[in-house]
Amino acid sequence: MADLKVALVGNPNTGKSTLFNLLTGLNQKIGNFPGITVDKKTGYSKLPTGKTAEIIDLPGTYSLYPKSKDESIVFQVLADESNASHPDMIVLVADSTNLRRNLLLFSQVADLGIPMLLVLNMADMAKKEGINIDTNKLAERLGVQVVNISARKGEGLSELKQAIAQTTTIATQTTSISAKDLAPTAVDAVKQKIGTDNDYYALQVLHQHEHLAFFSEKEQEEIEAIEIGNGFDTVKLQGEETVARYKHLSKVLTDVVTDTGAEKKFTLTDKLDSILTHKVWGFIIFIFILFFIFNAIFSWSSMPMDLIEGSFATLTEWGHEYLPAGVLTDLLLDGVVAGLGGIVIFIPQIAILFALISILEDTGYMARVTFMMDKIMRKFGLSGKSVVPMIGGIACAVPSIMSARNIESWKDRIITIMVTPLVSCSARLPVYTLLISLVVPDEKVLGFFSLQGLTLMAMYLISIIAAVLVALVFKFIIKAKERSYFIMELPVYRMPRWKNVLYTMYEKSKTFVIEAGKVIIAISIILWVMSTYGPSSRFEAIDKKYDTIEATSTDTVQLASLERDRSAEKLENSYAGIIGKTIEPVIKPLGYDWKIGIALITSFAAREAFVGTMATIYSVEGVDDENGELRLRDKIAAAKDPETGLPIFTFAAAFSLMLFYAFAMQCMSTVAIVYRETKSWKWPVIQLVYMTVMAYVAALIAYQFLK
Amino acid sequence: MTLSELNPGQKGTIVSFTDPEMAVKLMEMGCLPGEVVEVERCAPLGDPIAIRVAGYQLCLRKTEAAVIIIQ
Numbered sequence: 001m002a003d004l005k006v007a008l009v010g011n012p013n014t015g016k017s018t019l020f021n022l023l024t025g026l027n028q029k030i031g032n033f034p035g036i037t038v039d040k041k042t043g044y045s046k047l048p049t050g051k052t053a054e055i056i057d058l059p060g061t062y063s064l065y066p067k068s069k070d071e072s073i074v075f076q077v078l079a080d081e082s083n084a085s086h087p088d089m090i091v092l093v094a095d096s097t098n099l100r101r102n103l104l105l106f107s108q109v110a111d112l113g114i115p116m117l118l119v120l121n122m123a124d125m126a127k128k129e130g131i132n133i134d135t136n137k138l139a140e141r142l143g144v145q146v147v148n149i150s151a152r153k154g155e156g157l158s159e160l161k162q163a164i165a166q167t168t169t170i171a172t173q174t175t176s177i178s179a180k181d182l183a184p185t186a187v188d189a190v191k192q193k194i195g196t197d198n199d200y201y202a203l204q205v206l207h208q209h210e211h212l213a214f215f216s217e218k219e220q221e222e223i224e225a226i227e228i229g230n231g232f233d234t235v236k237l238q239g240e241e242t243v244a245r246y247k248h249l250s251k252v253l254t255d256v257v258t259d260t261g262a263e264k265k266f267t268l269t270d271k272l273d274s275i276l277t278h279k280v281w282g283f284i285i286f287i288f289i290l291f292f293i294f295n296a297i298f299s300w301s302s303m304p305m306d307l308i309e310g311s312f313a314t315l316t317e318w319g320h321e322y323l324p325a326g327v328l329t330d331l332l333l334d335g336v337v338a339g340l341g342g343i344v345i346f347i348p349q350i351a352i353l354f355a356l357i358s359i360l361e362d363t364g365y366m367a368r369v370t371f372m373m374d375k376i377m378r379k380f381g382l383s384g385k386s387v388v389p390m391i392g393g394i395a396c397a398v399p400s401i402m403s404a405r406n407i408e409s410w411k412d413r414i415i416t417i418m419v420t421p422l423v424s425c426s427a428r429l430p431v432y433t434l435l436i437s438l439v440v441p442d443e444k445v446l447g448f449f450s451l452q453g454l455t456l457m458a459m460y461l462i463s464i465i466a467a468v469l470v471a472l473v474f475k476f477i478i479k480a481k482e483r484s485y486f487i488m489e490l491p492v493y494r495m496p497r498w499k500n501v502l503y504t505m506y507e508k509s510k511t512f513v514i515e516a517g518k519v520i521i522a523i524s525i526i527l528w529v530m531s532t533y534g535p536s537s538r539f540e541a542i543d544k545k546y547d548t549i550e551a552t553s554t555d556t557v558q559l560a561s562l563e564r565d566r567s568a569e570k571l572e573n574s575y576a577g578i579i580g581k582t583i584e585p586v587i588k589p590l591g592y593d594w595k596i597g598i599a600l601i602t603s604f605a606a607r608e609a610f611v612g613t614m615a616t617i618y619s620v621e622g623v624d625d626e627n628g629e630l631r632l633r634d635k636i637a638a639a640k641d642p643e644t645g646l647p648i649f650t651f652a653a654a655f656s657l658m659l660f661y662a663f664a665m666q667c668m669s670t671v672a673i674v675y676r677e678t679k680s681w682k683w684p685v686i687q688l689v690y691m692t693v694m695a696y697v698a699a700l701i702a703y704q705f706l707k
Numbered sequence: 708m709t710l711s712e713l714n715p716g717q718k719g720t721i722v723s724f725t726d727p728e729m730a731v732k733l734m735e736m737g738c739l740p741g742e743v744v745e746v747e748r749c750a751p752l753g754d755p756i757a758i759r760v761a762g763y764q765l766c767l768r769k770t771e772a773a774v775i776i777i778q
Contacts, residue, residue: 063735101737238731279751375752490764
């Protein structure tokens with residue numbers, strides 16, 4: 001247990017997260033703020049006094065008046081004294097190169113009367129830019145300890161820990177503005193109503209009470225009545241307060257900050273910007289970087305992924321050999337271990353994607369991409385910031401949806417989350433390649449382009465076009481809760497902090513395994529049970545039939561083939577098979593039979609199950625040789641409709657199936673992550689329904705036109 | 708005139724804002740009356756724009772720049 005709770009508060013881009021990582025190391029976890037549905041990052045740090053401090057990283061914000069849902073957390077946590085996350089003290093992290101703007105937030109937070117200290121980060125950079133800060137004078141005027149650090153270099157950390165330990169339990173900061181002068185009668189009335197003696201807290205409550213869940217409905221109404229009764233104009237008063245604060249800060253900073261080298265700053269950033277956001281070069285470089293990311297996701301991950309796949313196969317094999325045979329072993333190996341393998345296999349791609357994205361963010365390039373793409377994306381109801389998750393969607397929707405968190409506007413963020421799973425992810429790749437190799441001839445177009453490769457590229461293009469068009473539809477359906485802003489800082493270019501990159505990789509992979517893992521394992525177990533068991537009368541009949549045939553045979557090859565027939569017939573009569581048969585009339589118009597129906601059902605949890613299921617179902621005739629996949633392809637190609645005798649996998653059926661897989665939401669991990677990110681079942685359900693309908697309609701049209 | 712009318716390289720001093728709600732957000736980001744702003748560049752498609760204000764670079768959409776009255 002911690003002796004002291006410390007909250008980190010500060011503007012974005014001040015190095016707050018770097019400081020958090022420095023203070024806590026890997027000793028951090030992500031949870032929820034009690035009563036508030038946004039992630040909370042906490043960790044522990046040992047102080048020089050031997051005490052332990054719990055460090056809470058609050059979202060970066062420029063003001064206590066929030067622009068986004070993330071930002072509104074800051075005041076919610078600081079306001080609620082009964083909240084388990086309410087800090088005993090605040091460490092306000094400020095960027096030394098832009099002190100005045102950073103101190104605006106300091107002065108707001110200071111007026112809440114919670115003990116605090118000020119950290120001046122990037123002191124070394126400020127010095128390089130010719131900015132000198134008289135720390136002692138600043139500390140004296142603000143009434144709090146001021147500590148210089150360089151989070152990037154890890155300097156000043158022990159001084160900071162010492163200062164945290166020395167902070168008194170009673171707030172010492174000097175008062176800045178008089179909150180009471182802004183709205184005297186309303187502030188007095190609220191102070192009495194909620195029983196506080198802090199004027200500024202009362203003023204904030206008047207502004208933001210609708211965000212504060214700890215007030216009862218009756219209290220909310222009473223505060224609302226005070227607002228109306230006193231003609232409380234929230235926008236006007238926020239403006240007056242901000243002006244008053246800056247006036248006060250000008251006095252505080254007189255003779256504290258001296259700036260000598262104004263002209264020499266930003267030259268490197270300017271030069272880079274003139275290339276990286278250039279009309280032509282800007283886009284070419286961006287496309288090149290995208291290409292590099294895709295390539296890295298596929299090529300760098302192939303070895304670790306093979307390794308993981310191999311280890312899980314060995315583990316399963318080993319388990320079947322050494323564990324006592326039985327239902328429990330089967331459940332453990334074919335249900336749990338198989339399900340677990342399905343999650344763990346994606347870790348390399350997720351880690352690589354997040355490492356690259358965090359490098360792009362850390363260097364300041366991502367802000368420029370957002371800047372370049374905003375105008376295009378806005379036409380489709382998205383924001384410049386939607387580019388990042390949509391690019392990531394080509395690898396995997398799960399981490400990409402997590403990365404949509406930094407989109408300020410609620411509407412832009414929801415639309416981004418809703419369309420990202422449409423972008424063809426890496427799990428669709430095996431489905432596409434199998435089906436394309438079945439029906440598209442291996443020929444060259446214009447003697448150069450492979451026809452199969454072009455078809456694959458077309459599938460990716462179709463998926464991106466679909467995502468953008470669906471976004472456009474949502475733009476008109478979803479009502480905006482708040483105004484969309486695009487007032488964003490363009491940070492100076494910097495070298496990435498490799499430690500932060502590593503932490504991001506670790507943290508995202510961990511979150512993915514734990515959060516998505518829970519759901520995947522549960523679904524895998526259910527699927528295993530459903531495809532292993534069936535009505536006992538049917539299974540007994542099958543067993544009896546094969547037992548009799550096998551008893552008369554001695555040929556080992558024939559016996560193995562019979563065993564395969566037995567399991568194929570069992571699958572047909574299992575609960576999954578029965579469901580496949582039941583849905584056959586529904587999927588018939590799409591060109592699918594009941595076997596594909598089973599694959600559709602097993603793909604419900606994870607679309608990558610398609611190839612495996614097809615392999616099981618079609619393992620009817622012959623014995624697999626080394627060319628297992630080729631065999632599978634031949635078998636599928638040879639599959640015929642028992643009634644008409646025509647092949648099932650025609651060009652029309654295969655294309656219809658590809659479109660179905662392109663659009664359908666066949667990924668429990670995505671459903672789980674959308675639930676986690678939106679904190680409601682409404683959005684994942686809408687997503688599941690619209691994607692399924694879209695998949696069905698697209699497949700239906702394709703099949704009916706092409707057949 | 709408003710900030711959205713400036714071309715890259717041109718400077719102006721902020722006088723006031725036409726939208727009080729946006730004014731609060733802009734002031735919080737350091738765009739105060741009396742501050743000198745310089746349009747640094749436009750995005751490749753002409754919108755948003757990047758400006759230099761209060762010692763750092765800020766980007767905003769043209770509709771947002773249009774609420775800033777400058778001299």
